[in-house]
Amino acid sequence: MTDFDAKRAQAEANRRRYEELRAAGQGTKAPAAPALTPISSSPIPEDAIIAREDVPGGWYASLTLRRGEVVRVTDISGASSAAMIGWRSDDASERLNAGDTVKIQWSARLRKGRVLLTDMGRVFLSIVGDTSGAHDALAGGSTPASTLAAFGQPSLRNTRENFVAAAAKIGLERRDIPPCVSWFAPVSVDDAGQFAWDASCKKAGDFVDLRAEMDARLVFSNCPHPFDPAPAFAPGPISLVRYRAPAAGSEDICRTFSAEVTRAFAFTDRLYV
C-alpha cells in the first residue's frame, strides 16, 4: 500500500467513525433527554443546605462549590436570566468552555442530563435538575452597548461589567472571562439562521440544579438577556442555594448520557484519585 493509499484509507475510516458518533449523538439513535424536573416536587432538604443568597436584579454573585456539591439557581419571578461563567478552583486557566460544551454533545440545547465542559476535556458541571429546558449556550450576556440599545438608558447594569467586577474580586481579570452560558434564556436558531426568543418557555420559580464535577468557582449575573424583548429593565431576584447531594451512582443520568460525556467524566475523575 502506498503512503497515499494509506492516508486515504485512514481518512475513510475516520469519516465512518465520525458518522457513527454523529448518529449516536443526534437524531433517532440519540438518547432521549430525561424528563424535566417538576417545580413543586423537588424541595432541597434543609439539613443539606450549606448557604443561600438572593441576587437582586442587575447584580452578580460569586460562589465556590466543592466537587459533588450542587447549586440550585432559581428565577423567582420568571423575569430573569442568569448568565454564568466559572473556573476550576485549583487552576483558573481551566474554565467553562461553551464551544466544547455544545460541540462535544452535538447540541446547543442545555437541559437536564447534559453537562458543561471545561477547555481541558473535563466535566465542569452537570445539569442534574431542570424545570425549564430553555437555556442559551450561544449568544452570551448583556453588555453596555446592548443594554443601552434595549432600554435607552446609559447607566443600567449589565452582565459584561458584572463579570469584570466579579472576576476582579477573586484575583482574576478580563482576560480570564470566557464566553458564558445563560440559564432561563429560551434562545434558539430558526430555519433562516436567525436567533429567536420564546417567552412562553419562561415561568416563575424555574430552577436548575448544577452539580460541581470539580472544585469550582462560579459567577452568576442577573441581568436581562440581550434577546429578552421585555420593554422595561426589571429583572427579579435570583436565588442561589448551595447544598450537599448524594454521590452520583452508576446510573447517574449525566454520567451515562453519551460515550463522549462518559469519557469526559473519566478524565475528570483522574483529577481526584
Add this chain to the structure above:
Amino acid sequence: MTATLSPSTASFDALNAIYDHRIPAERPWSGLIRKGQTVRVIDSEGQQAVDALLYRADDPTERYSSQDTIRAQRSPYVGLGTRLLSSEGRVMACVTADSCGRHDTSAGCCSCESNAVRFGEATKYQHACRENFVLELSKHGLTKRDIVSNLNFFMNVPIDPSGNFTVVDGISEPGGYIDITAEMDILLVISNCPQINNPCNGFNPTPIRVLAWDAPAM
C-alpha cells in the same frame, strides 16, 4: 478622476499585495494588521477550516468576542458584512468579501483534550489548533488564558431549531477566500486546522495562503 473604491469593492490583486504568505498544512501564523488594511485568507485546495483570533494590537486584553459578534447581528453565522466585535463592543474588523457564504464562530478550536473526549483517547496525541494557538500566542506574551471562542473560517456548522449542532462537510471551493478589513490595529492569529477526525478539513488538512493590502487610495 479620483477613485472612490471602498475596500469592499476594490479589486485586490496579488501582484500589489504588501504581504503574501503560504501557511503549510497544520501550522500557525500571526501578523499585525493596521487599521484600513485588508487580509485575505485563501482556502487554496478547498474544504480547509482556518481558526482565527483577533487581539487589539496595543492592548490585547481587548480581543475578539464571538458572542458579542453574533448577538449584535442576531445570527450565529459569519459572512459578508459581519462586523467582528471585541470584548469591549468595538468593531475590530469587517468581513468585506466572502466566496464561501458561511463561517462558524461558536464551535471553538480543536484541542488534544477535546479530541480525546470526542473521538477516543488515542486522538489525544494528534496535533490540534489549541497547540498552534498556544505556541503562536506565546510569541506575543499571551497564554492559554487568552484563547476565547475563535472564528472558524470555511467551517460549516449548521445549528437547527432543535439545537442540533454539527460540523459537516465544508462548502468552500479550491481558491475560496474571505477578506477581513481592519477597523483598528489588530494582531491576527491563525491556526491552519490539523483536525483529521471530522469533516471540517475533508479529513485531509491542506495549505492556505494569506495576502494583505493597504487601504485603496481615496
